[in-house]
Amino acid sequence: MNPNPKDKLAYDETFTCIQCGTCLPACPTYKTMGTETQSPRGRINLVKMAAEGKISLDELKDPIDLCLGCRACETACPTNVPYGVILESAKLALHEHNRPSQSRMEVFKENLFYNHVFPRKKVMSTGAGLLWFYQKSGVRRLVEKTGLLNSLPESLATFERTLPAATAPVRRRRRPKRLEPQQAPRYKVGFFTGCIMDALFDRINDLGMRLLVLGGCTVVAADGQTCCGALHLHGGRDDQARELARKNIEVFEQEAFDYVVNTAGGCGALLHEYPALFADDPEWQIRAQSFADHTIDISVLLARLDLPFNKEIRKRATYQPSCHMTNVQKVRDEPRQLIRRIKGIDFRELHDPNFCCGSAGIYNVVQFDESMKILDVKMADVKSRDPELIVTTNPGCLLQMKAGIEREGLQDRMQALHLVELLAEACGLEKR
């Protein structure tokens, strides 16, 4: 179809960069890796050079793979360079470029992952079921005792320890899809469950729904919704991301919702950017725009509701904002306002809260070493604030911060949790 992957590069967009360097201090990989090549300005220049044929796409691969995609550079940029667009275009071009050289087994594994795992609720749910079995049956203890864990690659072993307790498959199936408040509903809310959130953190989704109901909303976890598509897009598979987007838009069009709420900063960011996926499809772009206009992070809506914060929580807490929430959704204040409203909380802002934690989708698994260097910078900041709670708003950040606590050996004095869990406790919904 496309003879040259190079043509996929967002060449015109690279000219919006005036190469001033304002983005340098905002970039986590520039900080940890220390070369211009691993900076936003450097990567934009490389994309331009590759588009002009001055360097090969192979030269582009490393710097693009090592970018977290946190987009802190976009927030810092004085001339509003659309870095996200440039980055995605490079991923797409690299994906096209590398395809012919992939072995059949690699293609098979990738397709399995992208086509059959993330978009499929059942598969994800089976995976979560297996995780539950693994955690409850004693296999985990066996694995730990035999030291089998140590034979896993370090990246997987690190995150195995941080996985939350999975919900039993029976309970999972019994979960209500529609919840009504006691009083006349203030808003009707569609609940976007997400794939990883739903499989691993369904408890957070449950609590999120119940908080919204407590605040006076009708909440519907619409049937048929699927993965947001962010991982596909970041993997250079824009066709699949579009397919998933269409499905989600259709599902939430079936009822008139005041808001479509999500509990994952990363997913929320892509939901907000759905219109950009349909740049060449006006009809779908309008539908995507309407969907995006209704999409908000759960913290934004919760901050507008009157939640009964009736339980005092006397803890020192800090907040690790999700990059995609800060830099793409531009949600900064609401989570902090909510935390501060809880009685007894001693809120401590990080010195550099907008520095990425290094999670970034599956970056922490595929680029484990670089991710850990970034996490080390983050944890030094965290330790200087000495919190008992690290509050997050995205599953990736949550797992990463848990890994950070493990890495520093701080399990006995520090705990990472999702904002929803903290609010649920403060509202007396559930003890953590």
Next chain:
Amino acid sequence: MVLKTEIVQQLRRIIKPGRILTKEADLVSYGYDASFGFYKPDVVLQVKNENEVSAVMKLANQLRIPVTPRGQASSLSGGPLPVKGGMVLDFSQWSKSLKIDSEDLVAVVSPGVITADLDDAAARYGLMYPPDPGSSHFSTIGGNLAENSGGPRCLKYGVTKDYVIGLKVVTPQGEVIRTGGRTVKNVTGYDLTKLIVGSEGTLGIITEATLRLLPRPLSTQTMMLTFDHFVDSGKTVTRILTSGILPAKVEMMDQASIRAVEAYQPQNLPVDAEAILLIELDGHPAAVADEAERIRSLAKAMAARSVKIAHSSEEARKLWKARKLVSPAIASKKPTKISEDATVPRSKIAEFCHRLQEIRNTYKIDLVVFGHVGDGNLHPNIICDKRNREEMKRVQKAIEEIFHAAIDLGGTLSGEHGIGTMKRAYMPWELSPVELDMMKRIKLAWDPNNILNPSKIFPAPDRSWCCRNEPESERQTRL
């Protein structure tokens, strides 16, 4: 290629391999700055101490390899471009040493320190480092020293060179020397310190600097003055400065900037006004309050349409936001932004602005004027598209006219960005052959083999383009 491997081997004995960059992706990442032009180095060395710099310079001098020092490359003049290839010395990873001596009122810093960090550190002692270039949050102090950077506060406090009292420098032949010291007064011998500062990395490589700090003013006050007529704004600046008040900053936005900001992100600015002045006063709170009132009545007498005084830091932030938005606002119109810094004597500001309007009309270019009007350092910004050759020809002519106008009015080619590659063709317009020759002889004395940041400052006969990407034709050496 054999030679190249051999040299890299020698460099490995000086610098750890992880800090010697030779991959193609790395090399093309150190070939640009915030100006025009792209030149690929042959190797990038991330130096971390004086011994490394000294050893590299000895090797480079012996083998006649060009060396270009580089901070974080926010330069607008082409200073850190490796025009002749060779080695780029990247100072951004030099471990940052920053010592404040509050008794001597000095700071001793390593070249990789970020400028704003220095001012923040001084603030903890109730002190300040006055120079505040727009890039201070990401530029290195080494780069600031080399280019003699300015900023809005220069109106009251002067530029970088006014705060440097001592340096450690590696010469092009690899020797380490000290200049100046740590006393405010020091008249021993030639003032090599001032010679090195602003020499754009052509005479020596700064490895340590002793900088003068001032007591931090107790308070600041921001105000915004709006004018129906541009000329009135210029006259008002003169009136303020001759009435016994010296503001820290006086920034100007012309009508084109006001309209651009309003179209981009409305701030309730009057789009029919011809100019806005933003003023920051600093000093004792009582003095500052009194000065603000005096400026208010003075501005009213000078036909200012309105005068706003900020009553809180939040209000002050909002007033400055308009100025901050000029860059993104104009950059959203077309991709290429050329920021000039031709400077005129203060009394000629109004006339300079008039000439700029004429240039805008003659060459049909998108020209926006804003900048540090208080010290005559305006920033005529041209918004264009460097892919459009026809437009760029007009832009080039317009820039030359701007330089002509500035020099005609008794001004200078550059107020704070430096000459670099961008303005070297025009040096003979401002300096006589004898003056240029004196400078060249100084360069020759310091760097007889012309290896340190060659092709900067001094005019080359065939270089008349400043805003077009030049080919790599000047390269002479390959490692």
